Amino acid sequence: MASPFAVRSFRFQWPADLVTSWAFEMEALILGWYILSVTGSVQQLVIVGALVWLGSLFSPFFGIVGDRIGHRTLLCATRAVYAALAAVLTALTFSDALAPWHVFVIAGLGGLLRPSDNVMRHVLVGQTMPPGMLLRALGISRTTTDMARVVGALTGAGGVALVGMGPAYAAVTAMYVAAFLLSLGVAGAPPAPEKKAHPLADLREAFEYVWRKPDLLGPFTLAFLVNLLAYPFVLGLLPYVAKEVFAAGQAGLGYLAAAFWSGALA
DSSP states (O other): OOGGGGSHHHHHHHHHHHHHHHHHHHHHHHHHHHHHHHHOOHHHHHHHHHHTTGGGGTHHHHHHHHHHHOHHHHHHHHHHHHHHHHHHHHHHHHTTOOOHHHHHHHHHHHHHHTHHHHHHHHHHHHHHSOGGGHHHHHHHHHHHHHHHHHHHHHHHHHHHHHHOHHHHHHHHHHHHHHHHHHHTTOOOOOOOOOOSSOHHHHHHHHHHHHHTOHHHHHHHHHHHHHHHHTHIIIIIHHHHIIIIISOOHHHHHHHHHHHHHHHHHO
C-alpha cells in the first residue's frame, strides 16, 4: 500500500492534497455556520453552499487550460488563489468588518476554481505514477479527501466553538499556504503542444467521445444524478439541521459531518 510514496512527486502531492481538502471542509462549515447565525436564512445558507461548487459548470474549460499550460502549473495557481482569498476573509474577520456579502463574493470566487482541484489531482497522479502503481496511488490519493472530511469537519466546527471564527479561519489560510508550497514539489508532464483547434472544438470532441462509449456514459450519468440530487441536501443543509432540528451547536455539526464521511474513509 505504501509503495506509491517511493515516487518523490507523490510524497509532495499527497500531503498537499490532504491539507487542501482539510481546509475545504473547515471552510465550508465555518462559512455555513456564520451565514446561518448572522442571517438566520436557510435560503442564504444554501446559496453559499451552491457558490462553493459554481465552478463545476466550467470544469471542462479548466481541463482545456491544464492541457495547454500544464496541470501542475494550474494546480499551483489555483491553490495560491485559495490562500489569497482565505487571507482576505481572515483579515475581515479580525477587523470586525466581515459582512455576509463578503462571504458570498469570496465563496463565489473560490467556487469557480474548487471543483477542478480533484480532477487535477487525479490527472497528476496518472502523469507521475508508473502503471503498476497507478491503482494503489489513486486509492491512497482518495483517502486525502475522505480523511480530511472527517477531521476537517471536527476541527472546522469545533475550532470556531473553541477559539472563534478569526483564529479558525487563520488556520484555514495557513493550510492553503502549506498546500501551495507542497504543490511546488509535484512533478508534472510538460504542456501539450499548442493545438490549432478551438477550445470549444476540444470540448465538443470530449463530449462526443463519452456519448459514443456506453461504459463511460453510464458512470457520467450516475455521477451527474448524485451531484444534482444528493450532495446539495447533505452538504448545503447540514448546518441548518444541526442548529435548528437537533439543537446540537457547532460541535454537533462537526460530529454530523464527520459521521457522514467516515464510511467512505473506511
